[in-house]
Amino acid sequence: MATRSIPVLLLVCLRLSGIALLCILWEVLPRSGLVNPTFFPPLSAVLQEIAALLRDQHLLGHTIATLWRVVAGIVLAALVAVPAGAILGYWLPGLAVGLNPLFRILAQVNPFSLMTVFLLFFGIGEKAKLIIVAWVAFWPLLHHVIGGVQNIDADLLKAARSMGTSPSRLFLRIILPGAAPSILLGVRTSIILLLAILVAGEMLGGLAGLGWLLHWSSNYYSSPYATTPIFAVGLCISLIGVALSAVLRKLERDLFFWKPLESAWSAAPAPRTLRSRPNRIFAVTVLSAMLLLLVAGGASTSRLSKTNGSFSGEGDVPQPSASGHSGHMSHEHSSPAAGHSGHSGHTAPSASPVQSGHP
Amino acid sequence: MNVLTKLSKRYTAVIAFLVLWEASVRFEWVDPQFIPPLTQVLQFIGEQAVTGALAHHLLISLGRAAGGLAIALIAGVPLGIALAGWPYMVRIAIEPVLEWLSHINPFVVFHIIIVFMGAGEPTKVSIITWACIWPIMFSTLSGMIHADADIVKAARSFGLNRLRLTTKVLLPLAFPSILTGTRLAAGYALLFLIAAEMMGSTSGLGFMIYTAQANYQIVQMFAGVLIIAVLAIVLDGIMSAAGKWLGHPAIK
Numbered sequence: 001m002a003t004r005s006i007p008v009l010l011l012v013c014l015r016l017s018g019i020a021l022l023c024i025l026w027e028v029l030p031r032s033g034l035v036n037p038t039f040f041p042p043l044s045a046v047l048q049e050i051a052a053l054l055r056d057q058h059l060l061g062h063t064i065a066t067l068w069r070v071v072a073g074i075v076l077a078a079l080v081a082v083p084a085g086a087i088l089g090y091w092l093p094g095l096a097v098g099l100n101p102l103f104r105i106l107a108q109v110n111p112f113s114l115m116t117v118f119l120l121f122f123g124i125g126e127k128a129k130l131i132i133v134a135w136v137a138f139w140p141l142l143h144h145v146i147g148g149v150q151n152i153d154a155d156l157l158k159a160a161r162s163m164g165t166s167p168s169r170l171f172l173r174i175i176l177p178g179a180a181p182s183i184l185l186g187v188r189t190s191i192i193l194l195l196a197i198l199v200a201g202e203m204l205g206g207l208a209g210l211g212w213l214l215h216w217s218s219n220y221y222s223s224p225y226a227t228t229p230i231f232a233v234g235l236c237i238s239l240i241g242v243a244l245s246a247v248l249r250k251l252e253r254d255l256f257f258w259k260p261l262e263s264a265w266s267a268a269p270a271p272r273t274l275r276s277r278p279n280r281i282f283a284v285t286v287l288s289a290m291l292l293l294l295v296a297g298g299a300s301t302s303r304l305s306k307t308n309g310s311f312s313g314e315g316d317v318p319q320p321s322a323s324g325h326s327g328h329m330s331h332e333h334s335s336p337a338a339g340h341s342g343h344s345g346h347t348a349p350s351a352s353p354v355q356s357g358h359p
Numbered sequence: 360m361n362v363l364t365k366l367s368k369r370y371t372a373v374i375a376f377l378v379l380w381e382a383s384v385r386f387e388w389v390d391p392q393f394i395p396p397l398t399q400v401l402q403f404i405g406e407q408a409v410t411g412a413l414a415h416h417l418l419i420s421l422g423r424a425a426g427g428l429a430i431a432l433i434a435g436v437p438l439g440i441a442l443a444g445w446p447y448m449v450r451i452a453i454e455p456v457l458e459w460l461s462h463i464n465p466f467v468v469f470h471i472i473i474v475f476m477g478a479g480e481p482t483k484v485s486i487i488t489w490a491c492i493w494p495i496m497f498s499t500l501s502g503m504i505h506a507d508a509d510i511v512k513a514a515r516s517f518g519l520n521r522l523r524l525t526t527k528v529l530l531p532l533a534f535p536s537i538l539t540g541t542r543l544a545a546g547y548a549l550l551f552l553i554a555a556e557m558m559g560s561t562s563g564l565g566f567m568i569y570t571a572q573a574n575y576q577i578v579q580m581f582a583g584v585l586i587i588a589v590l591a592i593v594l595d596g597i598m599s600a601a602g603k604w605l606g607h608p609a610i611k
Binding site: 014018105116121199245 | 370372376393448452453454455456458459462464466467470471475490493546547551557558568572575580584588591
């Protein structure tokens with residue numbers, strides 16, 4: 001299973017061929033009736049649905065809301081985890097060992113179960129959802145920061161200390177750059193999980209975001225295929241994940257150019273162009289895009305939440321046919337008696353399936 | 360006694376945290392309406408344990424998590440093995456497809472299945488399977504591919520055929536990696552299970568927590584949180600012990 005060097009063009013074609021084949025199959029199989037199109041609508045129908053959602057349902061706004069929450073949640077987690085990890089990893093290694101069992105237990109605390117507590121502490125609104133993402137992101141980040149700090153070349157640290165470097169300078173100049181690859185890896189490995197958790201959080205109680213839209217779309221039937229809206233929103237969510245992963249991977253390649261590329265797909269590290277300095281152009285672009293997103297995205301998200309909080313009957317939702325779509329429980333916590341049945345037919349959300357926060 | 364001192368030394372931080380929890384509520388550093396004292400939570404768990412209501416939810420949740428994880432293992436490990444055996448060119452073509460599939464949200468899968476099957480058991484188990492299969496599959500693949508080349512060459516030169524090479528050499532070499540993936544997946548399983556049970560279920564720990572939240576029974580809520588955390592730690596401990604027992608002693 002040795003890696004042969006393959007011309008770049010062939011590599012690109014190969015990479016695209018898998019995706020292309022998948023798209024063709026996705027179009028052809030439902031159209032030919034080999035797969036039930038009600039269950040699995042063809043790609044073109046899904047793309048049309050995405051266009052319709054963009055037009056009628058603020059799909060772009062919801063996408064920005066979800067993206068903003070993920071990025072803001074990770075940034076929030078990193079702001080706490082990086083200093084804490086640096087202190088524990090470098091200045092207090094004994095304490096880090098002692099605290100490890102506690103961290104492992106706290107990492108298993110389920111954020112959904114604490115939603116009510118978060119709401120009590122932070123009020124209804126964006127904060128509670130951000131805390132959920134930050135909570136889930138925090139533990140793997142902390143783990144990677146401590147590991148990264150402890151793997152920094154000891155001679156570097158000794159040299160810096162012998163020159164009388166102040167702790168703050170040591171942190172900024174040596175510990176942070178030294179642990180950065182590990183930190184980025186921590187973010188990249190947990191990004192799928194974070195997105196999934198966020199979408200669940202938005203489904204369980206939110207007024208905006210792709211999770212909310214997914215929840216909405218599952219009660220909404222567009223002809224001719226029942227599940228098209230779900231596929232459309234699902235495709236958007238997965239593309240966000242793919243895009244975030246790709247950006248993070250490119251950042252790793254650009255900034256840590258001295259690292260051999262590890263791939264789960266090939267034993268030998270892939271050949272790479274030799275650089276002598278990090279490529280910072282892309283990183284700066286990403287950073288500015290992130291800042292823009294944090295500022296503008298936050299504003300747009302709160303605006304969208306407000307419209308959804310007060311909107312009624314936008315895009316009148318047809319009554320689900322009695323074809324046995326067991327809907328979801330409506331999240332009307334105000335009337336627990338209305339039940340956690342989960343199996344009862346859904347009252348048609350013509351008044352919008354807006355989920356109120358917890359009382 | 361020796362074991363006890365060892366344990367208490369190791370878990371000093373945990374014990375300190377629990378004491379701090381109790382103290383901070385008792386001395387009203389934290390509003391007891393937000394966070395109940397630990398003793399109250401433990402008392403609630405004790406009462407529930409006697410009536411058996413808790414055990415019922417716990418067992419149902421455990422069954423779902425274990426079922427989902429088992430299906431993910433049964434499907435994921437062979438998939439990883441198959442992928443590792445394919446030619447490099449094919450793997451290059453397939454990688455983006457799998458990468459994309461792994462980004463498909465379990466809750467999207469949940470919604471699609473719910474339309475056709477309702478929110479029954481298979482639907483909840485399918486979420487967990489979907490979430491767990493990716494870490495298991497990728498860790499299997501990675502373990503097989505990164506197996507020590509010298510050992511594999513030696514085995515080949517002894518004339519092992521593909522099947523025996525896989526079962527006798529590659530799988531034992533990949534075992535630590537597969538175990539890591541499975542432990543990660545088990546964590547995911549619990550996380551997604553609770554969310555799935557909150558979304559549509561009439562039993563299980565997630566449902567218990569959901570009703571506690573809806574009726575604002577904060578003690579019951581924290582009891583659920585505590586049980587899930589302990590459950591996760593216990594599961595992880597069992598898995599690492601099983602790994603030590605099953606794994607090849609020569610392979611670290």
